[in-house]
Amino acid sequence: MEVSPGPTRPREPEFRRPDRAELAAAADRTIPDVIDQGLTVLFVGINPGLWSAATGWHFARPGNRFWPALHRGGFTPRQLHPSEQDTLPGYGLGITNMVARASARADELTPAELVTGARTLTDKVALYRPTWVAVVGVTAYRIGFARPKAGFGPQPEPLAGARLWVLPNPSGLNAHFTPQTLGAAFGELRAAVAGDPPPAVG
Template sequence: MGVNQTQSSDATPTQLADMLAGNLDVLFCGINPALSAAHAGHHFSNRSNRFWRSLHLAGFTPHQIRPEDDHTILHHGCGLTAAVERPTVKASDLALHEFRAGADGLERKVQRYHPRFLAFLGKPAFAAIFNKRSVAWGRQQVRFGGAEVWVLPNPSGLNRAFTLDALVSAYRELQIACQAP
């Protein structure tokens, strides 16, 4: 599955293609693509982002996937999407209405592809979509589009509240849940 970018008239990438397939174990849902990822045409392409390393160390993949090979995540029962498609330099550049506007499309994707788990990477998208002020990490007591929902720490290098070990530990909890029948 290749990555498709839509180009605007000023040649700024306006979309980063999802990595989706039917019946995935986990659909990882980022807040939105980083502008650098949209320019590169690959998810989590910034060297400071710890997604690929965390995914591997938590046991989702047998080796660390390189951003330019992001499509291979599908071979491991995982997919990628974003709550908001618009790339930005920082997730804080997004408005609340953008999360809510993206909720229906996200739910349709989940219903169509039937992942077992939907894992939000960071609290902002989950909080906005579910209208929650306080969000706990880990398994949530709601389903979305038929999938069980988790909230995991955002792997961005800007997220200094979580060490790599803390990220791996949080992601490993979901990986263990994936192994249960």
């Protein structure tokens, strides 16, 4: 997957921020996936935050570092704004969530929800057949897939035929990773993706 060089300054479109009442009303909402058949990488968030549920954009909360890390890692030629999420399939990328319902914090989810979400994700991957699946959050992955010792990076087992990778949670609450180290983690996945042999033709 080749990414052409381009401007690195993020686009900041004008939009109205949801107010406190709108954020509160967004709890338990769902938002559509950004997905298509045969993507190169399907990124899997834990679940939508309230900002995402209120705006309809994945990883929308100010301070979430997914979009900067996606660019720093080499997946996009510039930093995209969450409102540009529908351009991702053009780069061979998509976004879904392990659990569909929105909450203020991921730790509000129950283990049962994560286990059910892992099964739903497996079915989704079997349907859409991405080459890689990147789960953004190791704790959710460990619980949902019953892999208590799983670490970051490539996983030994595939997921419904897709290669599986675990990335750090890009939430601003994750103080263990800086924007630089988070971008480097995304870059490791990008390097692995770039090392894939081209698909067979015919």
